[in-house]
Amino acid sequence: MAIEALSSRQSEAWRDRVLPAVEAVGDGVWAIPVPIPDNPLVYTYSYAIADGAGVVLIDAGWDGEDQYRALTSALESLGFGVSDISGVAVTHYHRDHIGLVPALLRVNPDMWVAMHGEDLTAFERFYSKAVDMGTGVDPAVDIARAYGVPEERWAEVQSLQAGRGRTPASLQLDRLPENVLVLDDGSVLPVDGGTVTALWTPGHTYGHSVFVRADDDLLFSGDHVLPTITPNIGLDSAAITHSLGDYLGSLEKIGALSAETSVLPAHGFRFRGLHDRTRELIDHHHERLAEIRARMEETDDRSVYSIARGLHWSRGFDELHHFNLFAALAETAAHMHYLGLEVGTGALAARG
Ligand SMILES: [Zn+2]
Secondary structure, three states: OOOEEOOHHHHHHHHHOOOOOOEEEEOOEEEEEEEOOOOOOOEEEEEEEEEOOEEEEEOOOOOOHHHHHHHHHHHHHOOOOHHHEEEEEOOOOOHHHHOOHHHHHHHOOOOEEEEEHHHHHHHHHHHOOOOOOOOOOOOOOOHHHHOOOOHHHHHHHHOOOOOOOOOOHHHOOOOOOOOEEEEOOOOEOOOOOOOEEEEEOOOOOOOOEEEEEHHHOEEEEEOOOOOOOOOOOOOOHHHOOOHHHHHHHHHHHHHOOOOOOEEEEOOOOOEEOHHHHHHHHHHHHHHHHHHHHHHHHHOOOOOHHHHHHOOOOOOOHHHOOHHHHHHHHHHHHHHHHHOOOOOOOOOOOOOO
């Protein structure tokens, strides 16, 4: 099973963890890397789609001055100003995807913003500072205790919880724009030239959407399907009890698209081989579930922390700290929920 990179410039940049150049990735479609500060992912791709005389963006990248400059100067090199952006469709509410939307709206308040209703709700919770931007975890639950984290490591985990963090000023909107397009499964984006359809792919976040241009088999996959890494399943606290089941279902759904599909992910590089990649991701999670079942047999301490410690992690469990520890625990908890196992004490009941 193998995927085929569709751009050596992109795959080499990903390998070397440097910013690739802006490049055309389809008829009237360009990939614009927007840097993510101090992050091993290095960049998020914002995709620009020609829309009549203007342009529509799929995702906008992390917020910040350097990021704004990277995006707008790339658009300028393609002949577009910020006022030419007719709208931004957001795959999901995470900061490396939605971050620049408020800054773009300040300059161009007429553009539309499209995202799935579930992620719109999640974003509004963030915007009201009710939930921490990085983790999406409900402030009402003390994760460290619920997951059985040993006391000497509480601080690492608790510092990431909501209410203890702060929404950065650059992410704050005075209000959402008038023209928010609330996407559902099958919604068509108002793009002139080619039909771009949203498909609801819950999993990484509950409202995650991908966008398909069926005319020429383009899939803007967001974080749902990435070429070399697996998206975290479990940090979306409102959905953690069902996020893995959702994700596996969404992989099957995307796996039904054409085998010829060019996958345009938010991280990594563009590739062909969607069917193999979705199968690999499904297998990966089933292997993880088998590992958890085995671990349950061999330990009496069945807290999330204890189970997670017994699993294989690429850099080793003891090397996981702060956000990475937090993400590993959430990922483990999501798998435990899928298996119907007891997860912590009152931890993260779904809120719909
Ligand atoms: Zn992302």
